[in-house]
Amino acid sequence: MNNVLAIAHKELRSYFASPIAYIVIGFFALLFGWFYIGILDWFVRQGMQMGPMGMGQSNMNVNQQMVRPLLLNMTVVFLFLLPLITMRTYAEEKRSGTIELLLTSPLTDVEIVAGKFLGAMGLYAAMLAVSLLHFGLLFAFGTPEWKPLVTAYLGLLLFGGCFISVGLFISSLTKNQIVAGAATFGVFLLLWVIDWIGQGMGPRAEAVLKYLSMTEHLDDFVKGVIDTKHLVYYLSFITFGLFLTVKSVDSERWRG
Amino acid sequence: MIEVEHLTKRYGPVTAVQDVSFQVHKGEILGFLGPNGAGKTTTMRVLTGYMPATDGRVVVAGHDVFEQPVEAKRRIGYLPETPPLYPDMTVREYLQFVAKIKGVPSGDRKSRVEQVMVRTWVADMAGRACGKLSKGYRQRVGLAQALIHNPDVLILDEPTAGLDPKQIIETRRLIKELAGDHTIILSTHILPEVSQTCDRVVIINKGRVVAVDTPHNLMGRLRGAETMFVQVDGARASEAAAALAKVPGVVRVAPADNAATGAFEVESEKGRDVRRELAKAVVLGGHDLLELRPTRVSLEDIFLSLTTEEQPEEAAS
Numbered sequence: 001m002n003n004v005l006a007i008a009h010k011e012l013r014s015y016f017a018s019p020i021a022y023i024v025i026g027f028f029a030l031l032f033g034w035f036y037i038g039i040l041d042w043f044v045r046q047g048m049q050m051g052p053m054g055m056g057q058s059n060m061n062v063n064q065q066m067v068r069p070l071l072l073n074m075t076v077v078f079l080f081l082l083p084l085i086t087m088r089t090y091a092e093e094k095r096s097g098t099i100e101l102l103l104t105s106p107l108t109d110v111e112i113v114a115g116k117f118l119g120a121m122g123l124y125a126a127m128l129a130v131s132l133l134h135f136g137l138l139f140a141f142g143t144p145e146w147k148p149l150v151t152a153y154l155g156l157l158l159f160g161g162c163f164i165s166v167g168l169f170i171s172s173l174t175k176n177q178i179v180a181g182a183a184t185f186g187v188f189l190l191l192w193v194i195d196w197i198g199q200g201m202g203p204r205a206e207a208v209l210k211y212l213s214m215t216e217h218l219d220d221f222v223k224g225v226i227d228t229k230h231l232v233y234y235l236s237f238i239t240f241g242l243f244l245t246v247k248s249v250d251s252e253r254w255r256g
Numbered sequence: 257m258i259e260v261e262h263l264t265k266r267y268g269p270v271t272a273v274q275d276v277s278f279q280v281h282k283g284e285i286l287g288f289l290g291p292n293g294a295g296k297t298t299t300m301r302v303l304t305g306y307m308p309a310t311d312g313r314v315v316v317a318g319h320d321v322f323e324q325p326v327e328a329k330r331r332i333g334y335l336p337e338t339p340p341l342y343p344d345m346t347v348r349e350y351l352q353f354v355a356k357i358k359g360v361p362s363g364d365r366k367s368r369v370e371q372v373m374v375r376t377w378v379a380d381m382a383g384r385a386c387g388k389l390s391k392g393y394r395q396r397v398g399l400a401q402a403l404i405h406n407p408d409v410l411i412l413d414e415p416t417a418g419l420d421p422k423q424i425i426e427t428r429r430l431i432k433e434l435a436g437d438h439t440i441i442l443s444t445h446i447l448p449e450v451s452q453t454c455d456r457v458v459i460i461n462k463g464r465v466v467a468v469d470t471p472h473n474l475m476g477r478l479r480g481a482e483t484m485f486v487q488v489d490g491a492r493a494s495e496a497a498a499a500l501a502k503v504p505g506v507v508r509v510a511p512a513d514n515a516a517t518g519a520f521e522v523e524s525e526k527g528r529d530v531r532r533e534l535a536k537a538v539v540l541g542g543h544d545l546l547e548l549r550p551t552r553v554s555l556e557d558i559f560l561s562l563t564t565e566e567q568p569e570e571a572a573s
Contacts, residue, residue: 006356010342017344101340101401104304105357106329251306255267 003107007115011089012122020088021123024081025044029130032076039070062144067135068222071152074131075215078160079188085123086167088180089116090249094175103253113245117161118167124160128153148224155221158234162214163188165241172248257282257439258303258409265443272298276312280456284393285435287454287471288443295463296443297337300413303441313551316406333438337414339398343387347378347397350386351404358405364419368404376400377426380531386521391418399427403434410434412442416449441478450527483523483551489544490518499541503533521551564565 015021021025044065050060093099102112137142166187171180195213199206210216258280280286290296302309305321305328314321319328342350351369360368376396381389384536388398395418402410415431416424431440431453444450450457451471456458458466459474469472485516488496497520501509505528512519524530531548538545 003357006353010353014342014344096343097336098340098342099430100306100336101354102338102357104306104328104329104332104334105354106359107357110328173410174345176544177300 003111005120007102007107007112008118008122011116011119015085015119015123019086021126023136024084024123025127027131028077028081028127032074032099032131032134035073037069039066039073040149047067062138062142063148063224067138067144067149068219069093070216070224071156072215075156075159075218078163079192080185081127082124082160082163082193083167083181083184083188085120086164086171088171089168089185090172091174091177091180092243097176103249106138109249111247113168113242113249117164117242119169120164121157121161124164125157128156128160145224147221151224152228154226155218155230158221158231158238159214159218162234162241163191165238165245169241169245169248172245172252257284257317258286259313259315259463260299261313263299263302263314264310265295265302265307266310270332271463273302273309276460276463276465278458278465278468280439280441282439283436284442285431285442287450287457288441289445289447289450289457290292290460291445292445294460296460297413298463299460300334300336300411300441300443304332304411305329306334313528317435317481325381325400331408333402333405333410335398335410335412336419339394339396339401341386341389341401344385345381346385347373347389347400349381350397351400354401360405368406372400372403375403378432382471392420392423394418397429400428406437406447408439410438410440410442412440414444415442416444416446426528439573447510483521484531484534485519485547485549485551486538487512487543487547488518488523488538489546492543493518496520496541496543499537499543500534503530503537504534505530518546 043060043062046065048058090099093102135144135149139146142195167180167184170184170187171177174180174183189213191214195209195216197209201209211233217233220227220230260279261277263273263276264271276295276299276302278286288296288299298307301307303314303316303321305325306337308322316328317331319331323326345353348369351372352365354564355365355368359568373382376399378396378400381393381397384393386394389397395415396448396565399412402412412431413521416427419427428449434440435455442449442453454471456468456470458465486500496518497509497511500506500520500522504549505524506522507525508523508550510521510523511517512521522530522534535545535548
C-alpha cells in the first residue's frame with residue numbers, strides 16, 4: 001500500500017508541477033460556473049413564474065431541477081478534460097525512459113497501475129471539489145438536500161473512475177501523449193453515445209447498449225439513489241480497465 | 257552473487273541475446289564489453305527484471321529474477337542507458353521518491369538521500385530540477401538513484417557516457433570504491449575503462465559471449481601464445497625463417513603482415529621466453545638482425561579480433 005501511495009503522490013505532484021492540473025481545474029471551474037449561472041438563472045425565473053400562477057414554490061425542488069441537470073451536463077465537460085489527465089500517465093514514462101525505473105523497482109505491476117489510477121483520481125477529485133464551492137452557495141441561500149448531493153458526487157467519482165481506467169489503458173499502449181489523448185477522447189465519446197443507436201436495433205440490443213452506457217448509470221446516483229446494479233457496473237468497469245492496463249504493461253515487457 | 261545461465265532473448269524473429277552464461281562473484285566488478293547493438297543493454301534489462309528472458313535463468317543474490325522479481329529487485333541498483341529522471345522534480349525530491357519505491361525505511365530516507373548525494377557529487381544541485389541538469393549531473397543523479405537503497409548488486413549501463421574526463425576519472429574511482437560491498441556489472445564500449453576498472457570482462461558480440469576473462473589474461477590470450485616480431489636483413493629471408501623455426505620452443509614462423517621481406521612473426525609456446533635463442537639463431541646463421549621485439553596485444557586488438565572475426569575469415573581465405 002505504501003508503494004501505491006508513493007506512486008500516487010508522485011503522479012499528483014507531477015500534475016501540479018506541470019500546467020496540466022491548472023489548465024484542467026481552471027477550465028473546469030470556468031465551465032462549471034458558466035453552467036451553474038445558466039441553470040440557476042433558469043431555475044429562479046421558473047420559480048418566479050410559478051409563484052403568481054398559484055402553483056406555489058413547494059413543487060420546486062433544487063435538487064431535482066437544478067443540481068441534477070447541472071451535474072449531468074457537466075459530464076460532457078469530463079469527456080474533454082479527463083483525456084488530458086490520463087494521456088501522459090504511461091506515454092510520458094515510456095518516452096522519457098522513467099518507466100525503466102518503475103519496472104526495475106521492487107514494485108508489482110498492480111501497485112504501479114493502482115498508484116497511477118489513484119493519482120489521476122486525486123486530480124479529478126480536486127477538480128470536482130471546485131464545484132462544491134458553488135453548491136456551498138446554494139446551501140447558504142437555500143435549502144437543498146445534502147444526501148442526494150453526496151450520492152451524486154459518489155456517482156461522479158465512479159463515473160470518472162471508469163474513464164480514467166480506460167484512459168490509463170490507452171496511455172499504456174503508446175509512447176506518444178497526443179496519440180493517447182486523441183484515442184482516449186474517441187473511446188470516451190463512443191462510450192458516451194453507445195446507446196444512441198439502440199432504438200432501431202430491437203429491444204434486446206437496446207437494453208444491452210443502454211446497460212453499457214456510462215451516463216445511464218449515473219442518473220440514479222444524482223437522484224439520490226445508490227443502486228447496487230450501478231455500483232457493480234462502475235466498479236467492474238474500473239476493475240476491467242485497470243486489469244487491461246496491467247496486462248498491457250506486462251505484455252510490453254515481453255515485446256521489449 | 258549473479259548467475260546467468262543460457263540466457264536467450266528474442267524480439268519476434270530477431271535474436272538479441274543468445275545462450276549467454278556467466279557468473280559474477282561477490283564484490284567483483286565485471287565489465288560487459290561489446291560494440292553498439294551487441295546485446296549489452298538487453299542483457300542488463302533482463303538481469304534487472306525489466307524484461308523477461310525468452311529462455312534461460314538469472315539468479316541475483318539468491319533470487320530468481322523471474323520467479324521472485326520483487327525480492328531480486330530489492331537487491332539490485334540499476335542505472336539505465338538514459339538516467340530515468342523526472343524533469344519536474346528536484347534532485348532531492350527525486351531521490352526521496354526513488355528511496356521510497358526502493359523500500360528504504362522512512363526513518364533512514366532523509367539521511368540516506370543526503371549521504372548518496374555527497375557520494376555522487378550532486379549535493380550542490382539538490383534543489384535544482386532534474387530537467388535542468390547538465391548531462392554529467394544527470395548521469396550522476398542516475399548513479400545516486402541506483403545506490404540509494406544500498407543494493408548488493410549494481411548494474412550500470414555505460415556509467416561514464418556523457419561525462420567530461422575529470423568526471424570520468426571520479427566516477428571510475430567511485431565504482432572501484434563501491435566494489436568491495438557491492439557486486440558490479442558495468443557495460444561499456446570504451447576499452448580503457450574495462451582494463452582500468454574491471455576484475456573480469458565479458459566480451460559480447462551479436463548477442464553471444466565471445467570471451468570471459470580477466471583483462472590481464474585476455475591480453476595474453478589472443479592466440480594462446482607469445483608473439484615476437486623479428487626483422488632480419490632481407491637478402492636471405494627464407495633461410496633466416498628456417499633458422500628461426502628450428503629454435504626450440506618456437507611454434508610457428510610467418511611473414512609479418514604489412515611489412516618488408518625479412519620481417520616475421522614468431523610465435524612461441526606460452527610462458528617461454530625465446531628472445532635470446534632467436535637472436536643467437538639469427539646471428540649464428542650469418543644474418544643481420546635489424547629488430548627483435550615482443551608484440552604486446554592490447555585489449556583493443558583482442559576486442560577487434562574477437563568481434564570482427566567473421567568477415568575477415570571469409571575475406572582472407
